[in-house]
Amino acid sequence: SQQGEEDPQALSIQEGENATMNCSYKTSINNLQWYRQNSGRGLVHLILIRSNEREKHSGRLRVTLDTSKKSSSLLITASRAADTASYFCATAQSGNTPLVFGKGTRLSVIA
Amino acid sequence: DARVTQTPRHKVTEMGQEVTMRCQPILGHNTVFWYRQTMMQGLELLAYFRNRAPLDDSGMPKDRFSAEMPDATLATLKIQPSEPRDSAVYFCASGLPGPNTGELFFGEGSRLTVL
Numbered sequence: 001s002q003q004g005e006e007d008p009q010a011l012s013i014q015e016g017e018n019a020t021m022n023c024s025y026k027t028s029i030n031n032l033q034w035y036r037q038n039s040g041r042g043l044v045h046l047i048l049i050r051s052n053e054r055e056k057h058s059g060r061l062r063v064t065l066d067t068s069k070k071s072s073s074l075l076i077t078a079s080r081a082a083d084t085a086s087y088f089c090a091t092a093q094s095g096n097t098p099l100v101f102g103k104g105t106r107l108s109v110i111a
Numbered sequence: 112d113a114r115v116t117q118t119p120r121h122k123v124t125e126m127g128q129e130v131t132m133r134c135q136p137i138l139g140h141n142t143v144f145w146y147r148q149t150m151m152q153g154l155e156l157l158a159y160f161r162n163r164a165p166l167d168d169s170g171m172p173k174d175r176f177s178a179e180m181p182d183a184t185l186a187t188l189k190i191q192p193s194e195p196r197d198s199a200v201y202f203c204a205s206g207l208p209g210p211n212t213g214e215l216f217f218g219e220g221s222r223l224t225v226l
Contacts, residue, residue, distance in 0.1 A: 033214060042115075042202060042217035043154075088154070090215075098144060098167070099215060103153035 004032075004089040004102035012108040019076040021105040023089030024069075032065055033099065034074050035088045043088065046074075081111040113137045117203050117218035125226050129191040132221045134203030135184055143186045144215065145178055146202045154202070160186065193225045 007022045023032070031050045035043040049056045049065045049072065056063045062075040076083055086106050090099040116135040124130055136143045145157040158168035158178040168178055175194070180186045190197055200222045204215040 035217075042219045043204075043215075044217070045214035048214055098156055098159050100156070101146075101154040 004091050004100065006087070006089055006102045006105040008105060009103070010106045010108070012110065013079055015079060015081055015109055015111050017079055019079050019083070019107055019109070021074045021087050021107070023072045023074070023102060025072075025089075025091045026070065027093055029067075030092045032063075032072050033090045033092070034061075034063060034072075035090060035101075037086045037088065037104070039085075046087075076107075079107075079109045081109050083107060084109045113216075115203055115205050115216050115218035117201075117221050119221055120219060121222045121224075123224045123226065124193055126194055127192040128225075129189065130193050130197075130223060130225075132188045132201050132203075132223070134186040134188075134218060136186060136203070136205030137216055138184070140205035140207060140216070141183075142206045143180060144204045144206070145186070145188050146204065148200045148202060148220070149198075157188070157201075190223075193223075195225045198223055198225050 004023045004025045013019055029051055031048055033048045034046045036046050037043045047058050047061055047063050049063050051067055060077045065072045086104040088101050088104040090101045092099055118133045142161045144159040147155045147157055155170055157170045159166055160180050163180040175190055177189045200220040202217050202220045204217045206215045207213050
């Protein structure tokens with residue numbers, strides 16, 4: 001069963017615009033991670049944010065975490081056509097459990 | 112360049128046939144996961160291992176699926192007999208010690224089509 005649910009399911013933007021994807025989850029977590037998947041490829045880790053962190057940056061990526069609302073957001077600034085992919089959030093619950101993935105947001109960046 | 116290697120990349124088979132998918136995790140990673148991805152269900156955890164021991168395979172249909180790690184460099188997922196509903200992309204992923212402390216490294220997947 002999915003722990004994280006991404007919103008929106010699909011997003012289409014123009015190159016240069018910012019893209020924001022949201023993730024909501026149900027139970028307490030140890031950390032939350034975002035992954036990217038290009039069509040026909042495996043998932044690639046983007047960023048990890050721990051439950052005691054509120055914001056994290058990596059290049060053009062900015063991730064926020066609000067544990068009181070059980071939600072996270074991924075912001076991609078100045079998007080490029082090469083950012084076109086599906087983006088997944090994954091949560092690791094406190095304790096000895098593996099990552100549980102949401103169904104993803106399909107991002108299309110139009111040149 | 113360390114990577115998780117999966118074979119085969121594509122497999123088309125007929126219902127009732129045995130299918131074996133193989134995974135070579137990244138050297139030094141002691142936690143290995145099998146996930147299945149479909150449009151309807153997204154990514155589902157099938158099984159995972161730590162130090163080659165199975166920790167959880169509750170996501171697998173036990174009557175037809177089996178997962179093993181014969182050694183630290185090989186993980187296998189077998190389906191016998193295969194059914195059309197098994198058609199999906201199967202991903203292997205490996206990670207560093209502790210299943211929920213760090214990132215996972217995914218292979219490119221094995222796309223299975225059961226006719």
